[in-house]
Amino acid sequence: MTAAAAPSRFRRSRRDRGGDDTGVPARRWFTPWLLIAPGGLWLLIFFIVPLFSLGRLSLQSGGLSNYSTVISDNSTVIIRTFIYATISTIAAIIIGYPLAYVIATKGGKYKNFLLALVVLPFFVTYLVRTLSWKILLFDGGPVVGILHSLGILNENQGVLGSPFAVIAALTYNFLPFMVLPIYVSLEKLDRRLLDAAADLYSSPARAFRKVTLPLSLPGLFAGTLLTFIPAAGDFVNSELLGSERTVMIGNIIEKNFGKEFFRPELSALSFMLMAIILIGVIIYARLLGTEEIA
Amino acid sequence: MNTPNWLRAIGRVSLLIWAALGLLFLFTPILITVIYSFNEPTGKYNYVWNKFSLAGWADPLKYPELTDALIFSLKIAIVVTVIATLLGTLLAMAMVKYKFRAKGVIGAILILPLTMPEVALGFSLLTLFVAVNWSRGFVTIIIAQVMFSVSYVATTVRARIRGFDWRLEEASLDLGASSFRTFRKITLPLIAPGVVAAAMLTFALSLDDFIITYLNSGLDNTFPIQIWNMKRSKIPVQINVFSTALLVISVILAITVVVGGNRRSRKLAGLTEVSSASFTS
Numbered sequence: 284m285t286a287a288a289a290p291s292r293f294r295r296s297r298r299d300r301g302g303d304d305t306g307v308p309a310r311r312w313f314t315p316w317l318l319i320a321p322g323g324l325w326l327l328i329f330f331i332v333p334l335f336s337l338g339r340l341s342l343q344s345g346g347l348s349n350y351s352t353v354i355s356d357n358s359t360v361i362i363r364t365f366i367y368a369t370i371s372t373i374a375a376i377i378i379g380y381p382l383a384y385v386i387a388t389k390g391g392k393y394k395n396f397l398l399a400l401v402v403l404p405f406f407v408t409y410l411v412r413t414l415s416w417k418i419l420l421f422d423g424g425p426v427v428g429i430l431h432s433l434g435i436l437n438e439n440q441g442v443l444g445s446p447f448a449v450i451a452a453l454t455y456n457f458l459p460f461m462v463l464p465i466y467v468s469l470e471k472l473d474r475r476l477l478d479a480a481a482d483l484y485s486s487p488a489r490a491f492r493k494v495t496l497p498l499s500l501p502g503l504f505a506g507t508l509l510t511f512i513p514a515a516g517d518f519v520n521s522e523l524l525g526s527e528r529t530v531m532i533g534n535i536i537e538k539n540f541g542k543e544f545f546r547p548e549l550s551a552l553s554f555m556l557m558a559i560i561l562i563g564v565i566i567y568a569r570l571l572g573t574e575e576i577a
Numbered sequence: 578m579n580t581p582n583w584l585r586a587i588g589r590v591s592l593l594i595w596a597a598l599g600l601l602f603l604f605t606p607i608l609i610t611v612i613y614s615f616n617e618p619t620g621k622y623n624y625v626w627n628k629f630s631l632a633g634w635a636d637p638l639k640y641p642e643l644t645d646a647l648i649f650s651l652k653i654a655i656v657v658t659v660i661a662t663l664l665g666t667l668l669a670m671a672m673v674k675y676k677f678r679a680k681g682v683i684g685a686i687l688i689l690p691l692t693m694p695e696v697a698l699g700f701s702l703l704t705l706f707v708a709v710n711w712s713r714g715f716v717t718i719i720i721a722q723v724m725f726s727v728s729y730v731a732t733t734v735r736a737r738i739r740g741f742d743w744r745l746e747e748a749s750l751d752l753g754a755s756s757f758r759t760f761r762k763i764t765l766p767l768i769a770p771g772v773v774a775a776a777m778l779t780f781a782l783s784l785d786d787f788i789i790t791y792l793n794s795g796l797d798n799t800f801p802i803q804i805w806n807m808k809r810s811k812i813p814v815q816i817n818v819f820s821t822a823l824l825v826i827s828v829i830l831a832i833t834v835v836v837g838g839n840r841r842s843r844k845l846a847g848l849t850e851v852s853s854a855s856f857t858s
Binding site for chain 2: 306307308309312314315316318319321322323325326329330331332333334336337340378379381382384385386389395397399400401403404405406407408409410411412414415416417418419421423424455458459462487508509512513515516517518519523532533536537540546549550553554556557560561564
């Protein structure tokens with residue numbers, strides 16, 4: 284939406300997107316519950332109950348010691364997982380924020396076309412997208428060729444199997460999830476605030492720091508979560524592009540989920556992954572001041 | 578105000594270049610998928626460019642296990658889309674239209690699946706299926722996919738139908754229309770764009786999903802699972818052929834829907850809504 288759009292329309296779209304839906308009391312108290320029941324029961328049985336079943340299983344046969352075993356056995360993998368997820372999230376911000384900013388502020392009539400390009404990767408299955416990375420990074424492929432000619436890699440060195448390959452593909456696979464929410468928060472930003480900042484002698488850089496950036500924090504927050512969470516739980520990228528040097532938590536779960544004997548420890552590992560992420564989300568929400576989440 | 582103009586111009590240009598590189602980064606692997614559907618690989622793996630060939634396109638059904646998996650995926654996607662869109666829309670209507678006790682709890686439960694890594698979500702569901710001794714396959718895949726899709730549908734539809742004037746329904750009823758007629762003439766047209774967007778999103782998510790589906794699939798193979806199973810034996814060019822065909826079909830479909838619903842607000846892909854609405858609202 285450009286600054287030139289009619290103010291009334293602008294206001295309406297802001298309320299539609301951001302306003303809270305308080306609703307009205309139903310004439311019969313059970314009307315909302317009739318609407319909620321089918322989906323709610325589905326989530327109760329197949330989402331909430333499994334969380335308890337996972338938690339219970341994680342304490343079987345060893346109790347809490349399952350957790351200490353699984354943490355000490357896999358400490359390298361656990362640390363590696365969160366390092367990879369953090370780096371790819373930061374890379375996604377560095378690539379995604381300017382992209383979202385340019386589309387939202389300079390996209391003009393090509394805005395929708397550019398956004399379509401951003402979501403285009405979703406039209407190709409995740410696994411095939413990752414296989415395309417394998418093609419790109421294959422020995423003798425374009426990326427390795429460039430790195431050789433730049434002298435970054437020795438002639439006999441490749442990229443596949445390295446942390447770089449895995450992190451690059453993680454960044455790529457979840458980048459649209461970073462761009463879209465940032466774009467949304469930048470797009471509904473009231474451009475008149477920037478005009479006001481300029482009128483009050485703020486430099487563009489200062490206006491960005493004091494107006495644009497704070498107002499785009501909700502989008503940045505959403506984007507960070509939507510990139511970090513799937514990256515931390517992923518095993519596809521490490522399996523297809525990595526090696527035993529790049530094993531992540533997800534790979535351990537993937538390798539062992541069919542084996543009965545491993546289930547208590549494996550449940551403890553899954554539960555721990557979930558708990559760490561959930562705690563991280565809450566802390567992050569407090570830091571950024573978007574308490575609605577936490 | 579003391580930054581020189583030329584410096585500012587350089588800043589602007591480099592920002593544009595950086596953004597263009599970002600788009601290129603997103604676009605290149607997709608281009609590779611398409612280009613490599615015309616490759617004639619030397620071995621069993623379609624990883625290295627050899628020479629241009631239409632062999633894959635001339636014989637797309639060469640590997641029946643791949644074709645069957647794709648058909649299985651499409652079946653799953655249709656069933657999941659119907660169930661999840663229905664359940665999610667009902668949830669969204671309850672959340673937007675009414676004020677009731679425990680609304681906050683319901684809202685939190687709706688968002689929670691989106692804040693959990695798929696591998697943990699999939700594995701926890703698997704522990705339930707194992708505990709009740711339920712064999713994995715078509716039904717458990719549907720259950721798993723509907724579970725996470727309901728959240729996406731509810732958030733998308735909720736963001737779309739927020740702020741509507743629901744008094745129109747009452748007006749219609751007061752003017753003597755039956756509740757069915759009111760639903761058909763008032764409610765449905767109001768919610769339709771959001772519901773269509775959510776349905777398209779669900780279909781795409783279902784075809785795309787690998788991790789949760791894989792953990793709960795048993796011996797049944799969706800298209801992504803089949804590729805996963807083939808990764809150590811062969812990666813034929815037909816994978817790229819199917820992916821390219823699906824890409825072209827979805828782009829045409831998306832354009833048709835977007836152009837058909839020529840309202841500005843409908844133009845964003847459903848994902849924009851979901852990703853923003855789930856966390857920023």
